[in-house]
Amino acid sequence: MIETLLRWTYRLKSVWAVMLALLLGALLIVLAGYDPIAAYRELFSGAFLDYWGVSATIAKVSPLLLAGLAVALPLRVGLFNIGAEGQIYMGGLFASLVALNLPEMPALPGILLCAGAGMVGGCLWALIPALLKAYRDLNEVIVTLLLNYVAINLVSYAVSGPMLAEGAPYPYSEEIRPSLFLPIIMPRTDAHLGAAIAVLLAMLIFVMLRYTATGYAMRTIGSNPHAARYAGMSVRRHIIGAMVIGGALAGLAGAFEILGLKHRLFHLFSAGYGYDGIVVAFLAAGNPLASVLAATFLAGLESGANTMQRAVGVPVTVISAVKGLIVIFVAASLAFSFQRSAWAAVLRRRRETEAALGEVRRGRRHA
Amino acid sequence: MSDSHLVLENLCKSFGPVRANSNVTIHVARGTVHAILGENGAGKTTLMNMLYGLLQPDSGRIILNGREVRIDSPRRALELGIGMVHQHFMLVGPLTVTENIILGMSGQALTLNQGAHRARLRELSEAFGFEVEPGMEASRLPIGMQQRVEILKCLYRDADLIILDEPTSVLTPQETRTFFDVLRRLKAANKTILFITHKLEEVMNLSDRVTVMRAGTVTNELETATTNPGELARLMVGREVIFNIGSREGRRGGRLLSLQDVTATGERGNRALDGLSLDVHEGEIVGVAGVDGNGQAELAEVIAGLRPYTSGSVCLDGEELAPYSISERVGRLRIGYVPEDRQRTGLVLDQGVAANMMLRAHDRPPFTRFGRLLDFGAIRRNARALVERYQIRASSIEQPVRHLSGGNQQKIILAREIEAGPRLLVVAQPCKGLDVGAIEFVQNTLLEQRNRGMGVLYISTELEHILAICDRLVVMFRGRITGSLLPQEASSERIGRLMAGMTEEAA
Numbered sequence: 001m002i003e004t005l006l007r008w009t010y011r012l013k014s015v016w017a018v019m020l021a022l023l024l025g026a027l028l029i030v031l032a033g034y035d036p037i038a039a040y041r042e043l044f045s046g047a048f049l050d051y052w053g054v055s056a057t058i059a060k061v062s063p064l065l066l067a068g069l070a071v072a073l074p075l076r077v078g079l080f081n082i083g084a085e086g087q088i089y090m091g092g093l094f095a096s097l098v099a100l101n102l103p104e105m106p107a108l109p110g111i112l113l114c115a116g117a118g119m120v121g122g123c124l125w126a127l128i129p130a131l132l133k134a135y136r137d138l139n140e141v142i143v144t145l146l147l148n149y150v151a152i153n154l155v156s157y158a159v160s161g162p163m164l165a166e167g168a169p170y171p172y173s174e175e176i177r178p179s180l181f182l183p184i185i186m187p188r189t190d191a192h193l194g195a196a197i198a199v200l201l202a203m204l205i206f207v208m209l210r211y212t213a214t215g216y217a218m219r220t221i222g223s224n225p226h227a228a229r230y231a232g233m234s235v236r237r238h239i240i241g242a243m244v245i246g247g248a249l250a251g252l253a254g255a256f257e258i259l260g261l262k263h264r265l266f267h268l269f270s271a272g273y274g275y276d277g278i279v280v281a282f283l284a285a286g287n288p289l290a291s292v293l294a295a296t297f298l299a300g301l302e303s304g305a306n307t308m309q310r311a312v313g314v315p316v317t318v319i320s321a322v323k324g325l326i327v328i329f330v331a332a333s334l335a336f337s338f339q340r341s342a343w344a345a346v347l348r349r350r351r352e353t354e355a356a357l358g359e360v361r362r363g364r365r366h367a
Numbered sequence: 368m369s370d371s372h373l374v375l376e377n378l379c380k381s382f383g384p385v386r387a388n389s390n391v392t393i394h395v396a397r398g399t400v401h402a403i404l405g406e407n408g409a410g411k412t413t414l415m416n417m418l419y420g421l422l423q424p425d426s427g428r429i430i431l432n433g434r435e436v437r438i439d440s441p442r443r444a445l446e447l448g449i450g451m452v453h454q455h456f457m458l459v460g461p462l463t464v465t466e467n468i469i470l471g472m473s474g475q476a477l478t479l480n481q482g483a484h485r486a487r488l489r490e491l492s493e494a495f496g497f498e499v500e501p502g503m504e505a506s507r508l509p510i511g512m513q514q515r516v517e518i519l520k521c522l523y524r525d526a527d528l529i530i531l532d533e534p535t536s537v538l539t540p541q542e543t544r545t546f547f548d549v550l551r552r553l554k555a556a557n558k559t560i561l562f563i564t565h566k567l568e569e570v571m572n573l574s575d576r577v578t579v580m581r582a583g584t585v586t587n588e589l590e591t592a593t594t595n596p597g598e599l600a601r602l603m604v605g606r607e608v609i610f611n612i613g614s615r616e617g618r619r620g621g622r623l624l625s626l627q628d629v630t631a632t633g634e635r636g637n638r639a640l641d642g643l644s645l646d647v648h649e650g651e652i653v654g655v656a657g658v659d660g661n662g663q664a665e666l667a668e669v670i671a672g673l674r675p676y677t678s679g680s681v682c683l684d685g686e687e688l689a690p691y692s693i694s695e696r697v698g699r700l701r702i703g704y705v706p707e708d709r710q711r712t713g714l715v716l717d718q719g720v721a722a723n724m725m726l727r728a729h730d731r732p733p734f735t736r737f738g739r740l741l742d743f744g745a746i747r748r749n750a751r752a753l754v755e756r757y758q759i760r761a762s763s764i765e766q767p768v769r770h771l772s773g774g775n776q777q778k779i780i781l782a783r784e785i786e787a788g789p790r791l792l793v794v795a796q797p798c799k800g801l802d803v804g805a806i807e808f809v810q811n812t813l814l815e816q817r818n819r820g821m822g823v824l825y826i827s828t829e830l831e832h833i834l835a836i837c838d839r840l841v842v843m844f845r846g847r848i849t850g851s852l853l854p855q856e857a858s859s860e861r862i863g864r865l866m867a868g869m870t871e872e873a874a
Contacts, residue, residue, distance in 0.1 A: 211740055224717075227714060
């Protein structure tokens with residue numbers, strides 16, 4: 001019994017990391033001269049307890065979860081995709097290009113085409129590091145990271161030049177037509193269908209990893225590529241596959257930002273969602289279902305931060321600090337793993353002490 | 368016990384419910400070579416780790432030089448004069464011998480005086496006849512020399528009790544002989560040697576006393592001079608071991624595998640196979656002998672499809688293998704392969720027994736249905752059946768294979784490869800690091816399959832193992848076959864000459 005309890009304590013180490021981060025965050029709030037309890041109350045009630053807050057959280061779940069999955073899946077084959085941010089930008093760019101040039105057609109095929117274009121954009125951007133990794137063994141961390149800047153600047157160039165809307169005061173494109181807007185799932189808010197699709201995709205990826213031969217091959221490659229090759233798995237194909245699917249998911253996140261929220265291509269339209277995706281993936285330890293929880297939590301932090309600032313006056317940057325602390329503590333928690341023998345020894349010693357104490361007590365009574 | 372250097376009294380150590388050591392008591396006299404003999408999983412390494420401060424005993428006493436000591440870290444062990452040479456050496460490749468040896472030594476000044484260290488090391492090396500050049504880069508040294516550097520490391524830190532964990536498992540026969548000389552010199556210098564092994568010959572050749580362990584307990588402690596290999600083997604496995612196993616009659620069938628003038632490139636761009644020709648028939652075990660590193664590993668990989676060949680032909684039943692992928696060779700052509708490095712290649716250590724049992728058939732029925740969906744029912748049934756048939760000791764079929772002993776890990780690979788029903792089975796060093804009981808099991812299993820018509824290519828550097836089971840024997844030297852002979856005509860002189868590269872005529 002106690003052992004099961006301990007095992008779960010270790011399994012939930014991400015939760016403890018988050019708690020610790022929030023605790024230190026509270027210290028920061030105190031140092032800034034505010035009441036941490038009031039601040040956190042506003043933060044969480046603002047994020048999860050009122051209609052507008054929930055809608056703002058859901059709107060952020062879409063990019064965060066998709067970006068998280070874009071990092072988590074390559075992580076399973078042992079690749080670190082830092083490039084979700086760039087892939088989001090390419091997805092947004094491709095989706096906008098298609099949306100602005102599409103002939104008149106019904107809503108559903110139109111949206112599907114735009115979303116598909118976004119996925120293709122993200123795919124292509126992930127294919128570059130994937131091929132370089134698979135065929136030239138070039139470090140994917142460096143390639144994906146650098147390609148982020150290329151993508152961001154490519155979008156900036158597009159919206160300040162060829163795609164610049166007429167009379168726009170700063171770089172953005174024409175608005176896409178309303179028939180291509182993603183459906184809103186909470187009336188009168190920004191909460192669009194993207195979050196629901198992201199959750200569906202998370203479940204799909206979970207099933208793929210857990211229950212199919214392809215998923216098994218990916219997990220095997222991630223934990224021992226030599227054995228995977230010996231088992232007849234094509235390491236190259238799976239590496240490229242995982243990276244490209246990841247890119248497609250990030251691309252979809254970009255497309256949804258345009259189709260669901262912004263309705264036109266802005267320069268710098270992603271607020272670092274690609275990087276927050278790394279936090280999501282690590283917080284969820286690469287598990288797609290846990291990613292849903294992690295993304296929701298992070299989305300809540302972001303949307304609640306504004307409420308908190310308005311109500312208590314604590315600056316939003318405190319929440320950025322908390323996010324940073326989460327990364328540090330999650331990374332540190334990787335060093336802790338459940339060790340049965342060590343705990344068994346502790347428990348045995350405890351039992352022995354108790355037994356001895358019992359004897360002492362009995363002895364006293366007799367005396 | 369005239370002059371006890373070390374006494375272990377009733378040491379106990381448990382890992383969870385497993386009692387790795389239970390009431391282990393050992394007396395080691397000063398200036399002797401003391402062997403700890405036991406199968407894998409007998410608790411030898413646990414014992415040594417307690418002695419070197421890597422593990423703490425749950426109970427019991429360690430008495431060194433007549434005083435009870437507590438060894439809570441390797442640093443403390445070194446202070447007490449205990450040095451350890453691990454099975455896998457702990458050298459930093461790009462550093463020189465001197466740098467490796469003084470690495471982490473306490474009492475260093477702010478600036479390193481490497482010259483002084485080097486001179487003293489050279490002196491020490493000469494005194495023991497180690498022939499180690501202190502200025503050499505560690506990664507460039509042959510394995511045997513690296514081992515002597517490790518020993519030198521202990522000596523340089525004034526250790527007078529040296530623990531050696533399976534010291535000969537990585538050495539060639541020549542290196543082993545040199546190593547034996549080294550041990551004798553250490554003994555002459557009144558150092559105490561404690562060495563862990565599962566090889567009976569080494570115990571007989573080298574040790575003064577031997578402690579035999581089985582299942583975490585000491586079964587006996589005896590003077591080597593008063594015992595014999597048969598008795599030791601019996602104490603070690605708990606029953607008589609039959610060394611000459613297997614009937615040699617098996618019906619040899621048609622030609623199954625045929626290699627003609629095959630060349631292949633090795634890991635370092637060298638010509639690992641250099642015009643090699645070889646046949647394996649159905650119902651035949653062909654042993655491949657040779658000193659390690661003469662292309663045996665590459666030969667196995669070429670047949671299994673992990674390494675391409677650059678010229679020549681490799682045919683199964685007359686059909687060229689080159690176009691077939693690794694997975695096709697497993698599934699369609701039914702070529703089984705037991706790789707030499709079971710932990711790195713043969714298994715996924717983090718996965719459970721069940722997953723490893725289906726590793727090489729994960730993408731086909733019976734383990735998948737509806738295309739690519741895994742059939743967990745079939746996977747579990749298969750694992751349970753194989754665990755039972757091969758008597759694999761695991762707490763459950765989901766237990767990560769990392770926690771199993773070497774013998775059980777090897778059984779998983781063998782079970783998987785044999786039960787896939789191969790026509791040809793390539794086994795590379797299947798008994799490396801296994802204990803007598805496990806070796807017997809591996810060999811019997813192979814013989815049984817041979818009798819059913821399987822062709823087996825048995826690659827090993829242990830000549831006795833090859834001679835014990837093979838129907839025919841070839842010797843490899845520098846990527847080619849230097850001779851082919853029957854076991855009964857294989858004298859050790861003749862094989863020795865072939866191993867050294869002389870051709871059959873000269874031999």
